[in-house]
Every structure is written in C-alpha cells, then in structure tokens.
Amino acid sequence: MSDYETLLVEQRDAVTLVTLNRPHALNALNSKVLEELIQAFRAFEADDSQRCAVVTGSGDKAFAAGADIKEMADKGSAEMYKADWFSGWTEDFTRASRKPWIAAVNGFALGGGCELAMMADFIIASENAKFGQPEIKLGVLPGMGGSQRLTRIVGKSKAMDLCLTGRMMGAEEAERCGLAARVVAHEKMLDEALEAAATIAGMAPLAAIANKEAVDAAYETTLDAGLKYERRLFQVLAGTEDKAEGMAAFVEKREAKWTGR
C-alpha cells in the first residue's frame, strides 16, 4: 500500500496494481491524479521486481469518467496553451515506464478515461464497461488522444460515430471493434487482468519490452519501417542471456529462469 492521495498502489508479486481512487467523482482525472500516476509509473519502472502493471478504477461504477470537468471549467485558452494542458498525459505519463501495463476497465471509461485506457497496452473490460468520447457535449473535443488513438484502433467510421455523437459504447461492441482485448464477467474482471499481468510478468523482461515496442511501432511507421524495426529488435534480443536460456530451456524441456539480461 502507498501514500498517494488519489491512487491506491500495491504490489502483488511482480505485478503492480494501481487503482484510481476518487470514487466520489467517478475517478475523474485531475492534475493530482496525473502527478501521482507519473510518480507511480516511474517507481514501477525503477523497480526490477515489478514486471507488469494493472490500472483500474475504485468502486463498481467507473474506471474514470473523464478529465475533471470542474478543474477545467474556468480555464481559458491562454492558460491552457501556456501550460500545454494535457501534454502531461500524452507525453510525460506515457514515457514514465516502458514496461507493459493493462487497463482493467470496470465501468465508465469516458473522455480522458477512455483515452487513459487506450494508453495501456491492452484493455480487459468488465461486461459493465462503457466507453465513449463525449467531449462534444461539453463544446470541446478529446484532448488526451481520443481522436487519434481511437481512430487508429477502431477505424475512422466508428471513431467519428463516437466523437460526433458522444454516445457510449458497451463492452461487447468495444471488443467487436478491437478496443477491448477481452470482456469478462464484472466480478471476475480484475482477477483476469491480474492473471494476464502475472503471465506477462513471468516472461523475459527485455522480450516483454521489445514486444510492446514492436507492436507500438505498427501504429507509427510504414509496414516496411515496422518490419525492419521488428527484425532489429529480434537481432538485439538474440544477444541476451534470456534468449540463450529460453531456447536452452525449450530444448531441455524445462522452465526457463529469466535474469532480465
């Protein structure tokens, strides 16, 4: 357990569980949450015993119902432009750790909540989850990547539908269009996410990072450049102790023992 004001952070063996903890505001994402999430992810990155993280929301109702509207209501464009508002989410937070993490979406994932979930490596959703980019109803648009990440994940038509109508999408639709990797019964969702995280945590650490970087590259590069990047990562991993161990363990029909080197 930890001393954060807006988060609960606990270590379960090699898995760090981060719970957004502002249930009275449906876990709305304010500046304090951002500051603490960056802090928690930097600590997760620095701790070699921690190999995968899960982020979820406290309470039964919400993962996060968006950026904190009450915090933004009085801010004008000069103030937001000067502070480069939301860059902490799209830049500092996403760079705080290179290790894999899963969003365990237990309820509303709206606006910034949906955007935070999309920053994860993948989403495991409860059947009660509801995703959406309702910013248009507030007279604005997504600001933490919704128009960009959602479009890359679900395609133009569905992203336009969600951004322009501001409607919510249920878990089944989210899985169908590739936003959620898995949909699980509400009460089993967190266990399933922790189990997936434990599986990832049991893999060779450098291979986990390389797999994540290679899949991420597919969003940002041409196929040709992505294929080359994947090959280079493969060639780099070929020189690791864990590659030698993994292949020897296969041949010798035993469990591999990873060192992270």
Ligand code: CAA
């Ligand atoms: N910011 C601040 N407070 C929020 C909030 C948010 N995004 N979402 C909910 N809350 C607060 C409510 O104000 C309410 O507080 P009070 O009890 O003090 O009034 C409390 O959480 C419970 O919410 P509701 O009473 O509204 O609960 P509900 O069950 O009736 O409705 C809901 C749930 C449909 C999710 C509704 O709360 C809602 O529409 N929330 C806002 C969703 C939204 O517009 N998100 C986008 C925010 S903008 C953004 O995220 C920009 C970006 O791209 C980064």
